């Protein structure tokens with residue numbers, strides 16, 4: 101590799117000067133090689149850094165055939181010295197979350213023997229996968245233990261050991277790593293082969309929070325947010341819960357109870373509304389205009405439509421239809437003597453897109469069409 105990796109020696113370097121070695125136009129941007137760089141290229145599950153190079157916006161940095169390329173919106177002159185500046189707030193968030201991942205993986209490996217088999221980090225989500233399953237208690241313990249390591253403010257160091265020295269060090273590693281091994285050591289916690297920038301002391305991580313887990317590929321995926329990501333998440337959740345509690349006129353500490361109460365109330369209201377609607381159907385059947393064949397019932401379910409169509413047919417004879425508007429058109433139930441009902445259903449299918457079916461005296465389903473044209477068809 102031609103480019104000197106400044107980010108390996110100093111993860112906190114956010115401004116630097118470098119010489120432009122090459123600049124080519126690529127599809128939508130310019131592809132630039134420097135003699136040295138503080139921009140971390142995408143790798144090991146971590147996105148590349150972003151920032152500027154003498155006014156040119158760096159949107160991506162990649163290692164291609166062993167060389168580092170910066171993708172910019174403007175060309176730079178070959179041979180010129182340019183000044184680079186990273187979006188360091190973004191990079192530092194990545195450093196916090198990446199170092200936290202080492203802590204958790206180290207603890208899990210030592211305590212449960214599970215390997216970290218996948219890691220993904222971006223601006224909104226950190227996930228990592230283990231080849232084993234945890235109980236809820238084990239997850240809680242792991243999270244607490246990881247945070248203890250944060251509170252102890254342990255040293256994080258990176259180094260390239262000699263080949264001989266490496267033989268005597270036990271470390272976690274992905275299979276198939278080529279070239280010199282860079283080890284990242286977290287005091288009394290973990291030793292892992294890794295190319296990315298990390299924080300210098302674990303205290304800088306602030307907090308390690310597991311948000312969720314999923315079982316997959318014969319193991320567990322953990323969703324986590326640490327440091328600034330976790331604070332952001334906490335802020336969003338706090339303001340969400342405040343908004344929910346304002347809407348429910350409840351104190352934030354009673355949010356769960358307030359939601360349970362409203363769920364129960366809603367179920368009761370639903371049951372009461374159903375009863376009232378059933379009564380309403382009976383009245384509507386009594387007051388039905390005999391010259392019509394259809395009845396419109398707002399908010400009714402299939403059972404209520406059946407009740408209405410059947411009641412109308414029994415009271416007045418002929419094929420009777422009950423409909424209820426939905427998002428795409430309406431639900432319907434048709435009830436009459438077998439032959440007539442079949443005939444009416446065939447006619448309906450010639451006029452609209454109809455899903456559903458039935459036999460003997462009943463046809464039911466849904467019609468996809470503007471409600472106004474459905475109403476016109478049925479004369480309601």
Ligand SMILES: [Zn+2]
Pocket residue numbers: 198199202284294295296298
């Ligand atoms: Zn790492």
